[in-house]
Amino acid sequence: MRYVIIGSGAVGGSIGGRLHESGRSVVLVARGAHFEALRGNGLRLTVPSGTLTLDVPVVAGPEDVALREDDVLVLAVKTQDSDAALQAWAARPVAGGGTAGERLALVCAQNGVENERRALRLFREVYGMCVVLPGTHLEPGSVVAPCGPYTGALVVGRYGAGPDGTVRRIADDLEKSCFLAPVVADVMRWKYGKLLGNLANAVEALCGSVSDDGAARDLVARATAEGAAVLGAAGIAYASGAEITGLRSGTVEPRPVPGEHTHGSSWQSLARGAGSIETDYLNGEIVLLGRSHGVPTPVNAALQQAARESVRLGRAPGALTAEDLERRIAGAVAS
Known part of the structure; x- marks a missing residue:
């Protein structure tokens, strides 16, 4: 081959x-x-x-x-x-x-x-x-x-x-x-499980970090909860976070590389000025399914819109805060 x-x-x-x-x-x-x-x-x-x-x-x-x-x-x-x-x-x-x-x-x-x-x-x-x-x-x-x-x-x-x-x-x-x-x-079951994990990519790209920002971590948790609710409503099976963690535990472990820091793919797209971002097919997938099955997805919708806006305006990673995104979510829910 x-x-x-x-x-x-x-x-x-x-x-x-x-x-x-x-x-x-x-x-x-x-x-x-x-x-x-x-x-x-x-x-x-x-x-x-x-x-x-x-x-x-x-x-x-x-x-x-x-x-x-x-x-x-x-x-x-x-x-x-x-x-x-x-x-x-x-x-x-x-x-x-x-x-x-x-x-x-x-x-x-x-x-x-x-x-x-x-x-x-x-x-x-x-x-x-x-x-x-x-x-x-x-x-x-x-x-x-x-x-x-x-x-x-x-x-x-x-x-x-x-x-x-x-x-x-x-x-x-x-x-x-x-x-x-x-x-x-059932490879798609694994890919739907990975999709839930990838909902955090937009938060990292927009806010610059997740691990050291409690408000950003809360956004990730809420986006993931929306995703799980949507997949449940759609009857779509997905690998659990524990299964994915178990797959890589002890085998695919982060190891220090001098001078290098690993960031998610969406963060990298903004950092490179790639001119596009895959959020429409990550958070946007949850928004699409939510609209199809009558499940509200305000967090994922706000993340999708903010990511598209960041590409259009040429923003660098971390140009927004979790509080900025919270105001967008609240405004969308109020309307």
Whole structure:
């Protein structure tokens, strides 16, 4: 198998780098300054044991790689970029005939629960991946993955059907590349559980921190409670926080990396000035389901709106306070 990593940021760079390090065939897909840095200097993957410089092949887009029948496409872009990536790759020809959408496996290594459904419109074989992989990508060519003894826990499963030989081979390669990779029949249950945990991402991005701010922690708790109520009303099963904690306990543990601090993906999007943020598919997913099932979600709605506003105005992480957000929530409820 060869792994084509579409989106080589914190998640894609960590997965691709570790697979390459273990001897698997990998192609990274990146753009702009990140592509130039990877092409010129290789991938700098910093892990607790030090910084690896990995000469991983890199391309700028689908037109630059000749697809093979043994390729696995790993989609690691943010959800707001999924549609463009899926359209760009699905119609690409594969050696021996057919297109990527017809012949190749696609793994959604992404937060949220929307990607697999979108992918299945264009790809026959779609696999979900619940990504528990703290990492940071703030500088071109550089990714920090500060956990050990495993770099991450990647729960994988076929979308809409039971496990097959392909997902087991993918999991085996990941297990040999410093990841935990349990294969499950209900991967979306794990992804909905991770979704609840990701509701905190917007609070961290907007307020700058959660751990040392009691008011911010309260917002996270309320956003999570709304999420659980919505999933309950919708009849959607999800892995508990205890299950996700148990998965990584003693295996995917934060370890100090000198000079590095890990932040969530939404915080990183604001810090990089990426021009978009995935909050619409995290907190926004809860808002959508709440509206569909008659469950109020004022906290998640306020976080979604504030995140969109922060992108539009070019705010840095931490530009708002929990008190600012509380006033927005109160105003929305009053109206």
